[in-house]
Amino acid sequence: MKDLKAIIFDLDGVIVDTAKYHFIAWRKLANDLGFDFDEHDNEKLKGVSRVESLNLILKMGNVSKTEEEKTMLAAHKNDHYQSLIAGMNESEILPGALELLKEIKNTDIYCVLGSASKNARRILEYVGLFDYFDEIVDGTNVSKAKPDPEVFTVGADALGIDYDSVVVIEDSLAGIQAANTAGMFSIGIGDEMILNAADWVIPSLENIHLSDIQSRFFNKNLEDN
Numbered sequence: 001m002k003d004l005k006a007i008i009f010d011l012d013g014v015i016v017d018t019a020k021y022h023f024i025a026w027r028k029l030a031n032d033l034g035f036d037f038d039e040h041d042n043e044k045l046k047g048v049s050r051v052e053s054l055n056l057i058l059k060m061g062n063v064s065k066t067e068e069e070k071t072m073l074a075a076h077k078n079d080h081y082q083s084l085i086a087g088m089n090e091s092e093i094l095p096g097a098l099e100l101l102k103e104i105k106n107t108d109i110y111c112v113l114g115s116a117s118k119n120a121r122r123i124l125e126y127v128g129l130f131d132y133f134d135e136i137v138d139g140t141n142v143s144k145a146k147p148d149p150e151v152f153t154v155g156a157d158a159l160g161i162d163y164d165s166v167v168v169i170e171d172s173l174a175g176i177q178a179a180n181t182a183g184m185f186s187i188g189i190g191d192e193m194i195l196n197a198a199d200w201v202i203p204s205l206e207n208i209h210l211s212d213i214q215s216r217f218f219n220k221n222l223e224d225n
């Protein structure tokens, strides 16, 4: 029987709701280029890297740009995004996240971040959660985007633990697919219709205790063995 050794958290959409800031910054960029995009379109950008997000947005507006122009546009968007997130504080931690991080801190289970964002470390600082993590893997450490499992396997490898002793908490389908590919237990935060590939789907972390996660993890292991 496998022990649960680590819980890997995605950041955006699991610990904090930064999608709204990404949306404001991407929308401004789109508007400056002469088209609009709405919150429904913004859903498609969840868990998607900065460069890929830009490509999707340009496609939505039917706009083509050279690689050099794209680099400039992505940097411009990021400057705007960084000015928006600079005002973040602990009040923006999503319900249940802090309570769960505190519970994990009192055990010998590792707490890991697995985020596509290159701004992950600064966001953790702003909301006062940096010290809860034993290992941080973000967009600066990996070359392959979710659904490639790299962002999760790098963290597990750094800790020297088996992938099947890890739980991943994610809000994007790409992230759930990444966890499943690595053989990790996947928890989806959000809509069951969208995240049905996850081992367990919950609407949020509110009222979710470590013991709930442990029993789901052990039951899955029992079924598999």
Ligand code: BG6
Pocket (backbone or CB within 6 Å): 011, 012, 022, 045, 046, 047, 048, 049, 050, 053, 078, 115, 116, 117, 118, 119, 120, 139
């Ligand atoms: C992911 C977000 O966590 O990070 C995406 O869900 C975002 O929307 C991606 O594009 C990259 O973020 P950043 O901060 O490096 O631009």
Ligand code: MG
Pocket (backbone or CB within 6 Å): 010, 011, 012, 013, 014, 046, 047, 170, 171, 172
């Ligand atoms: Mg996310």
